[in-house]
Amino acid sequence: MEPDNVLEVFKTVQKKSLISRTEIAKITKLSPSTVGRCTQRLLEKNFFVEKRVGKSSGGRPPILLDINRENGFSVGIEVGESHIDAVLLNLVNEMKDSNSKRLSNHLSPNALADDIKNMIDELVNKAHISQEDIISVGVGLPGIVSADQKRLLLSPNLKWKDVDMARLLEGKLNKPVFLDNGANLMTFAEYHYNKLSSNAMVLGIIVGRGIGTGLVVKESIFRGVNGAALEAGHSVIKTDGPLCSCGRRGCAEALASLPRLIESYNKQSKSKKIDNVRELNELFLKKDKLAVELINEEAFYLSVLSANLANIFNPSHIIIGGEISPILPLMIKTIKTSFLDQVLTTNRCELLTSQLNEKSIAYGAAIMAIEKEIEGYI
Ligand SMILES: [Zn+2]
Incomplete structure (x- = not known):
C-alpha cells in the first residue's frame, strides 16, 4: 500500500464527508481492496468514524465514513518575528482555539521548545480536550528547513544554525513534530482556507x-x-x-x-x-x-x-x-x-x-502536520 493512497483516501473523506467505500474507490480510482486497507488504517488511528445514515434501497442503510471531528486535533505553531502563535485545528481544518505569546529576544532552542509546550498545554486545557487527542504538531519557522522537515538549517532572524528542532520538541511533547518555512505554510493555509x-x-x-x-x-x-x-x-x-x-x-x-x-x-x-x-x-x-x-x-x-x-x-x-x-x-x-x-x-x-492574516502560518502548519503524519502510514 502506497503512503500517498492513505492520504488520498483521507482527503476524499475530508472533502465529501459521509461517503461509502465504493464511492471513495470511484473518486480516487483506487482498487476496492486498497480503499479497504487505507480505510481500516485510518479507522484504527481514529481519523475516521463509521456511521449508518441516509437512504438505502431496502434493508439497513449502508455504512458511511466520516472524519472524526471530536477526538482528533492538530496544533500549528508560528515562530514569527515578534510573536509565537498557536492554533488548534480539528480534522476538518476548523480552528477550535488559538493563543499568542511575545517572543523574547535571544531565545535558546530549548527555551523556545518549553514556550511551545506551555502554549500547547494551555490550548488543550482551554478546549477541554485531552493530550491524547493531539495527533501531531507543525511548526513554521523563519528560515530554511531540512528536506525531512526535522531540522532548522539556518535562521538569520533567530541567529540559529543547524538546530535539531523537531526532535527537541518531540522529546518534550511526545508527539510527532514537523517543521516548515513560513512562506510555504502561508501559501498552503490560503489554499485550504479558500477551498480552492x-x-x-x-x-x-x-x-x-x-x-x-x-x-x-x-x-x-x-x-x-x-x-x-x-x-x-x-x-x-x-x-x-x-x-x-x-x-x-x-x-x-x-x-x-x-x-x-x-x-x-x-x-x-x-x-x-x-x-x-x-x-x-x-x-x-x-x-x-x-x-x-x-x-x-x-x-x-x-x-x-x-x-x-x-x-x-x-x-x-x-x-x-x-x-x-x-x-x-x-x-x-x-x-x-x-x-x-x-x-x-x-x-x-x-x-x-x-484571508487568514496573522494566523495563516500557524493554520498551514497544523494542516501540514496532519498530512505528514498520514503520509507515514503504510
Ligand atoms: Zn537579495
Missing part, C-alpha cells in the same frame, strides 16, 4: 521583515531539490536598486520589505517619524502626501514581482499576505491594475489578499 480546487496552482507572497514566496501545486507544497525553492524575495526587480542582505542590488526584498518602507518614510519625512505599518496606514488615510506616494510605490514593486512570478509559473492564483496586511486594502487595486499592465495577456491569474 485540487487543480489550483497557488503562489503566495508574504511581505514582512523580508519577502518570502511559496507555491502549492496539486495540493502539495513545492519544495525544489533541497527545500530552497521560491526564494523570489531575492529576485532583482531594479538593477540599480539598493543593496540587499544577499549581496545583490535591487532585490524585491531590498525594495519592498516593511523595514525598508518605514525607513523610506522616516528618511524623507521632515516632521513625522513612524514605527510601524499601522501608523503609515493612518497617514495614508489622512492623505499625507509622502505616505500615499510610498504606498503606491510599494504597490508597484509588488505588482512587478507578481507579474514576473505569474509569467514564470503561470499560477491560477497569487495570494499576498503577511505583516503588510494592514495596508494591503489600500494597495490591492493599484497592484491589480499594474499587474495586468505587465503580465502577458495569455496569463490568467487571479490576485488575492490573505
Whole structure:
C-alpha cells in the first residue's frame, strides 16, 4: 500500500464527508481492496468514524465514513518575528482555539521548545480536550528547513544554525513534530482556507521583515531539490536598486520589505517619524502626501514581482499576505491594475489578499502536520 493512497483516501473523506467505500474507490480510482486497507488504517488511528445514515434501497442503510471531528486535533505553531502563535485545528481544518505569546529576544532552542509546550498545554486545557487527542504538531519557522522537515538549517532572524528542532520538541511533547518555512505554510493555509480546487496552482507572497514566496501545486507544497525553492524575495526587480542582505542590488526584498518602507518614510519625512505599518496606514488615510506616494510605490514593486512570478509559473492564483496586511486594502487595486499592465495577456491569474492574516502560518502548519503524519502510514 502506497503512503500517498492513505492520504488520498483521507482527503476524499475530508472533502465529501459521509461517503461509502465504493464511492471513495470511484473518486480516487483506487482498487476496492486498497480503499479497504487505507480505510481500516485510518479507522484504527481514529481519523475516521463509521456511521449508518441516509437512504438505502431496502434493508439497513449502508455504512458511511466520516472524519472524526471530536477526538482528533492538530496544533500549528508560528515562530514569527515578534510573536509565537498557536492554533488548534480539528480534522476538518476548523480552528477550535488559538493563543499568542511575545517572543523574547535571544531565545535558546530549548527555551523556545518549553514556550511551545506551555502554549500547547494551555490550548488543550482551554478546549477541554485531552493530550491524547493531539495527533501531531507543525511548526513554521523563519528560515530554511531540512528536506525531512526535522531540522532548522539556518535562521538569520533567530541567529540559529543547524538546530535539531523537531526532535527537541518531540522529546518534550511526545508527539510527532514537523517543521516548515513560513512562506510555504502561508501559501498552503490560503489554499485550504479558500477551498480552492485540487487543480489550483497557488503562489503566495508574504511581505514582512523580508519577502518570502511559496507555491502549492496539486495540493502539495513545492519544495525544489533541497527545500530552497521560491526564494523570489531575492529576485532583482531594479538593477540599480539598493543593496540587499544577499549581496545583490535591487532585490524585491531590498525594495519592498516593511523595514525598508518605514525607513523610506522616516528618511524623507521632515516632521513625522513612524514605527510601524499601522501608523503609515493612518497617514495614508489622512492623505499625507509622502505616505500615499510610498504606498503606491510599494504597490508597484509588488505588482512587478507578481507579474514576473505569474509569467514564470503561470499560477491560477497569487495570494499576498503577511505583516503588510494592514495596508494591503489600500494597495490591492493599484497592484491589480499594474499587474495586468505587465503580465502577458495569455496569463490568467487571479490576485488575492490573505484571508487568514496573522494566523495563516500557524493554520498551514497544523494542516501540514496532519498530512505528514498520514503520509507515514503504510
Ligand atoms: Zn537579495
